[in-house]
Amino acid sequence: MRISRIAVVGGGIIGTAVARELALRCEDATVTIFEKEPYLAAHQTGHNSGVVHAGLYYEPGSLKARLCRTGVAKLVEYSAVNGIHYExxxxxxxxxxxxxVDRLEAIFERAKANGVPHVKLLxxxxxxxxxPHVRGVLALHSPHTAIIDFAKLAESFAADVTAAGGRIEYxxxxxxxxxMGNEVRVALALPGIDSRTTEDGGSFxxxxxxxxxxxxxxAAASGLDSNPRIVPFHGDYFVIDKPDAEVVRGLIYPVPDPAFPFLGVHLTRRIDGALMLGPNAFVALGREKYERGGFDLGDIGSTLGFKGFWKFxxxxxxxxxxxxxxxxxxxxxxEEAQKYVPDIDPATVKPGPRGVRAQAMNPDGSLVDDFVITTRGRLTQVRNAPSPGATSSMAIAEYVADKALGALR
Known part of the structure; x- marks a missing residue:
């Protein structure tokens, strides 16, 4: 089947990676990225901690585990070729x-099962x-866990798309x-008008x-299942600038507690040399509200009206x-950060950015932990791409392209 028109909705790290993969595979097709903002990586990608995960925690054999390890290898190669700082x-x-300690030893075994290289208990x-400044009784060391600027990576992926003849509609x-039977029609929202009023964005x-x-x-607006639902959780960071950031050399994380759905405060070196403390996780008052105190009544109503949220x-x-x-x-x-590095001076800590996490949730209140990618005919949807989604972006793109193109054969 000849494919000449391809559209990708979303200009974050996953969308640009998928668009790039499809542009490389379908050389005779024009790939269009539809991005609702005036620039790329405006949401989760641009508010990401920048960690390239090694694959320590994930259930062996799961889609997360497989795509994470594949994705890391691809990011290393791509960054080297394209001059993107990868540390x-x-x-x-x-x-x-x-x-x-018991949970950490279990994570160590899981990391080895996932093929994470050179992990050790210290x-x-x-x-x-x-x-030198860390405190604890036992630690799992993953020397190849890395940091990168995912927004710059998304911009590089998009540049590959345009170089291949594609376009970006901001x-x-x-x-x-x-x-439809032989195409998918894109309806675009008219700015400043009721979202039900649309204009033609083309057929693909x-x-x-x-x-x-x-x-x-x-998905719901397109006549598909609205589940899993997205419940937004915001995460606040605090920042320590150089030279005070030297109190931590790399990344220091707590041991995940299965009694809690989120990881807790950790310490992350950023690619610019600053140190981030966080994030916490609390239900957000807006899916795209990054300023403290920001809220969206529609988003609040969506969360509170979802029975799964109350069960959760x-x-x-x-x-x-x-x-x-x-x-x-x-x-x-x-104080949570000081449990791990007591030498952190509170006087050097200042408020940092806020991110909003797209947490997929089932109607029974359970969190969707793995990637969820569905295909119906000519339409493929990435419904859930939690951490390590950014790390796995190039591997996810290959997986998505296989599913999307395979459905047309």
């Missing part, structure tokens, strides 16, 4: 209690050779997709949506209390 700063996952003296919000032989925070709404909330009262403490108190936030 293997390494990561310590640090245990403080007996229970955490005692308290060995870990301080890696991070300020173009896709309101609906109408799947193949469409892939990578809509992130709006994935469920675009009732099952995670302790987690909510823990996250509320750090969300409401900068002092508590910094």
């Amino acid at each position: 293997e700063c390494g990561k310590l996952v640090v245990a403080h209690t007996t229970a955490e 005692d308290r003296n060995e870990m301080r050779e890696v991070e 300020n173009s919000e896709v309101a609906r997709l109408d799947t 032989d193949l469409v892939v949506t990578c809509a992130g925070l709006q994935a469920d709404r675009l 909330a009732s099952q995670n009262v302790r987690a909510a209390a823990r996250e509320a403490r750090t969300a409401l108190s900068p002092k508590a936030f910094i």
Whole structure:
């Protein structure tokens, strides 16, 4: 089947990676990226911590685990060829209690099963050779965990698309997709007008949506299942600038607690040399509200009107209390980081950026942990791409292209 018109909805790291992959595979086709903002990587990608994950935590054999390891290898090669700063700063996952030690040893076994290279367990003296200011009783060291600027990476992917003859339509919000027998029609929202009023965005032989925070709404508007639903959680960071950031050399993470759905405060070196503390995780008052105090009544109503959210909330009262403490108190936030690095000087810490996470949730309140990618005819949708989504972007792009093109054979 000849394909000459391809559209990708969303100009984040997943959307640009998918568009690039399709442009390289379908040389006779024109690939169009529809991005509702005036620039790329405006949402999750542009508010990302920049960590290239090695694949420590994920269930062996899961789509996450497989695509993470493949994605890392591809990012290393692509960054080297295209001159994008990629730094293997390494990561310590640090245990403080007996229970955490048991969980850390289980993570170590999982990391080995996933093929993560050169991971080791370090005692308290060995870990301080890696991070002189860290405190703990046992640490898992992943020397090849890295950092990168994912927004710059998305821009590079998009440049590859345009170099291949594709185009990027900015300020173009896709309101609906109408799947016909031999094409998919794109309906664009008219700016400043009720979202139900649309204009023609063209017809395409193949469409892939990578809509992130709006994935469920675009699916529902296109006549598809609205589940899993997106419930937004914001994450606040604090920042320590150079030279005070030298108190941490790489990345220091807590041991995940299965009783809590989110990881907790950790310490992350940024590609510009600054140190980020965070994030916490608390239900957001807007899917795309990054300023503190910002809210969107429609988004609030969407969250509160979803029965799955209330089931989730009732099952995670302790987690909510823990996250509320750090969300409401900068002092508590910094103290969480000081558990791992007591030498952090609160006077050097200042408020940093906020990100919003597109958390996919089932109607029973359970969180969707793995990637969710669905195909119906000429329309393929990336419904959920949680961490390590950015790390896995090039591998996800290959997987999506295989599914999307395979459905047309």
